[in-house]
Amino acid sequence: MQHDRATGLSLELLVRGARCAGCLAKIESGVMALPSVSTARLNLTTGRLSVAWQDDRIDPRTIVQRVIDLGYQAQPFDPSKAQAVIDQEGRHLLICMAVAAFAAMNIMMFSVPIWSAHFNGEMEEGTRTMFHWISACIALPTAAYSGMPFFKSAWNALKKGRANMDVPISLGVLLASSLSVIETFRGGEHAYFDAVAMLLFFLLIGRYLDHALRQKARQAARDLLALxxxxxxxxxxxxxxxxxxxxxxxxxxxxxxxxxxxxxxxxxxxxxxxxxxxxxxxxxxxxxxxxxxxxxxxxxxxxxxxxxxxxxxxxxxSFLAEIARLVDMGEQGKSVYVRWADKAAKLYVPVVHTAAFLTAVTWLLLGAEPRVAILNACAVLIITCPCALGLAVPAVQVVASGRLFKRGILLKSGDALERLAEIDFIAFDKTGVLTLGQPQLRTHGGVSDEALTQAALLARASRHPLARAIARAAGPGPAIEAAHEVPGCGVEAQLGGLRARLGRASWVGVEHAQSEETELYFGVQGQDPVRFCFDDTLRSDTLHTIQSLKVRGFQPIILSGDRQGAVARVAEAAAIETYLGELTPFEKAAYLDDLKARGHRVLMVGDGLNDAPALAKAFVSMAPGTAADASQSAADLVFQGEQLGTVLEAIDVARAAKKRVMENFWFAALYNFVAAPIAMFGLVTPFIAAIAMSSSSIIVTLNALRLASNRNREG
Incomplete structure (x- = not known):
């Protein structure tokens, strides 16, 4: 617990188990309901809950207990422990998925002969029962281990008197396993151990992909602290x-x-x-x-x-700490984005539970045996399992991220493509984004070859970035001996017995320098100083990319912290009409907030630490691979290489991905609309239900694979 100058007392907790915007709202509102609590802010990406209150009427243990009572785990926040928890969760999901996959493959060796015998009747009852028992020996331990992520989540929800999507999933797994064991004891013809393993495998794929994509958004705070x-x-x-x-x-x-x-x-x-x-x-x-x-x-x-x-x-x-707080707030705002799959899934739990319950009751009222009624209810739970719904987004994300990766674009945020497809405004930083971020000597600056050669003798003795630009322009050569670098001024040496200086205008002897220019002066005693001007070279395809964005209906702008004159020159070269220079990081973030208030969904492309708050605040953000680590971490996508056209490629892929996702959602809705009644009428067994469920997942995945083709490029 810490004393906070503004609010009195504060506490930071590591919260485990919060995965969606509903969890975030529930925890924040629940803690805010405590007396004297002034703020409660949860960051889903880091799991950090920051609570502040006015006086000592609240025991910090009361806050911890409130979070626990809401159905989550809480402990004092420690960045190293938080990362350890995240890594441990990812490893556990990966192991669970591998176990389920291994079990599904091995169970199929015994299920396929049973399926074949079902149609030609060549398998004796004893052999079939033995195969069922072998499958049970594989499936039951697998269900107990690989189903644990769902069982724990469902149990925690039920203990607090609520339900989540893991409740029907857990119920379906348990019912299918129990009925399969009963059928095996009875020597029945059908058991559904293969359905149990496949069900868990497909569900764990979606859960692990979500975890892996979200983990990449947790680096910004650590990278800022490293600075x-x-x-x-x-x-x-x-x-x-x-x-x-x-x-x-x-x-x-x-x-x-x-x-x-x-x-x-x-x-x-x-x-x-x-x-x-x-x-x-x-x-x-x-x-x-x-x-x-x-x-x-x-x-x-x-x-x-x-x-x-x-x-x-x-x-x-400090200023750096304030930037870190802005990034943290931006990540929180990004986390409350409600994914389409989550919206559709809100209806899943009550509808499926009601349908399964009504199925069992109706069949009992019609005089069916309890075993038949439970089998039909179990078929409803299995056939409507949200595998296709759960894979609708992750499957597309995996294929899209693979295509982007081939173009040198790294996707870091799970819902970045969804947001990128909806942008209507694009803001670029100047240095390192529209330009290469490396000063180049202006070739048309009127500097003679002799002056350049002499200045380079001093420039090679300095680490100053502008001096290095002069050395690059002059090419390989020697550095003058006994050069002396004067801090804050420049480099001084004897050249032909005369004093020579390369550096600031006033130090070299120039009284009226052009402050809007990035410049250095070179002066030899008794001679007129020579002025060197520098430009930041545009990326080779910047103009073409800006023109292509305009064709797609965008009007890009520049938001830069560099001098207004330098920004104006780049804006003119890139054919960008609107530009702002000399902005602080907070002014950039505030400008994006203003655009958001006016209803715009902004893509921010930046590379400096000063861009990190804006990258986090933007609706979606991109950074080049040469950007500061904190900016790369705050961004949703990172592009490699010197081509700005990768930004255009990312937008096109995002729009194509949105189409595939919507197609998957419509298919999942249609599938459940048709499959649920069929199961309720008793026309399918749990085994057929598992095949149908797996088939729906395969169809969704195949549709996502269409993204791998460049023919999906948007115009």
Whole structure:
């Protein structure tokens, strides 16, 4: 438990068992009903429940007990334990699925001869009964183990007086297993052990795919924390530097930041001059000069000089921590997206239970034996098992993600394709998205070959990104000896007995620099300085991709943290009419919130840390493979390579996938509409019901495989 400055007290719990938007709403509303609780926020992707309350009238154990009473498990939140729980759940589902598959294959070796004998009568009763017992020895332990994910979920729901989709699934498995054992004892002709194994196998496929796709969305928080230094050098009153954990840093502490270190907390410069790379935070490609009195933010990379920083905030209150909170909130909003399968499944539990109960009662009233009535009710439960419904989305996702993977696009979120198919607005970051993210010397800048050759002698002695661009433009060659890099200014050396400088305009001797340009100056003593201008090169297919998006009805915009002039040049080259520059991460996220309020469903494509909140806030998001780790984690899709056209490919595949999903849903609905009455009238046995159920799953899967063909490309 922690003291929260704004709300008094706070608690973070790891909640297990919450899988859908209904679980989220139930837990949050249940905890909020406790007295004095001001906020209760559950993140489904991480399982973290954050609770804040005003005073000490509530014992934290009361909050834990409330979550448990709602039917979920809760314990103090520990990121390492949370990840261990997630990994353990995934391994368990995979093992359960493998066991069910192994059992289904082996049981079929005994079921196929029984099926054949059913039509030609060549198998004796003793042989058939022996085959049934062998199948039972395989199926019953399999059902007990592989069915555990469903049994536990169903039991937890029933204990709290509610039902979920796992209740009829569990009931169908138990009834089919029990009736099969009874029939085997009686020497009956039919047993349904094969149906039990196949049923569990197909259901576990859907459950594991959902888990695996959701797990990929849990990386953003860890990646953001990785950008913060674990320790920092704090200066004592006598000037001694001591290494301390960043959690121990308080406002007012003095910290030493060496070249190559990331700034650990927000603060202001007390001593030293340097340059810092803020590109991950702001998107601005040019390093920023730092000097006494200048405010800096956590996460920026110190490039050249030693700095003494006075902390102005704790690590939890830093700019980087605020970005992490925005990402967390964006992921939560994304989690409440209700999938189409969940909507359809809400009707499944009451309708199927009612149909099975009425079937049993009706057959009993008609004078049938209890065994016949239960067999028909069991057939209803099995034939209407939501395998096709459960695979409608995952099957399409697997095929679509495979097709996207071949094009270098990684699908990270389970429902990303569904959302991508519905977008009506696209926002691009500039640096690293529309462009390659690497400054290039402007070829038409009027710089002579001699000036370029001389400047390159100094540029090769520097790590500055703009100096490296000059060195690349000049090609291989030597670096000048005894070059000296002045922190925050540039590189200085003797060239032919004269002082030569490459760096900031004022340092080289230029009084009026064009601030809208990304530039460096090269000056030799007694000569006029030479100005080098830099551009961020467009990806080779950016213009074609933007034009293709316009043909599809989109009007792309640019949201960038870079300078307005640099953004304007890229917008003109890419034929994008609307662009905004010099935006903070919070302004980008706020702009997307405004678009959402106006009814737009936005695709955000970004790569910097400053884009992470916007990527998480967007209706759906993409990031290039060169993006910051936190941005890749916050995005729903990641594309590799230098082609922006992969964004267009992803949209086309998403639209085709939506068609396949809707076709699967319609088929599943039609299948249940026809199959349920047939089972209720006693026209199928549980064995036939299992075959029908498996066939419906196969049809759904085959329909999904149509996505693998490029002929499905949308125009």
């Amino acid at each position: 913060q230094a674990v320790t920092a050098s704090r200066l004592s009153t006598d000037g001694m530097a001591t290494s301390v954990a960043i959690s121990e840093i308080k406002p007012g502490d003095r910290l030493v930041i060496m070249p190559g270190d990331r700034i650990p907390v927000d603060g202001s410069i007390l001593e030293g001059v340097s340059e810092a790379d803020f590109s991950l935070l702001t998107g601005e490609t040019a390093p920023i000069a730092l000097g006494r009195g200048q405010a800096v933010r956590a996460g920026a990379l110190n490039l050249s000089g030693r700095l003494v920083l006075q902390a102005s905030a704790r690590s939890d209150d």
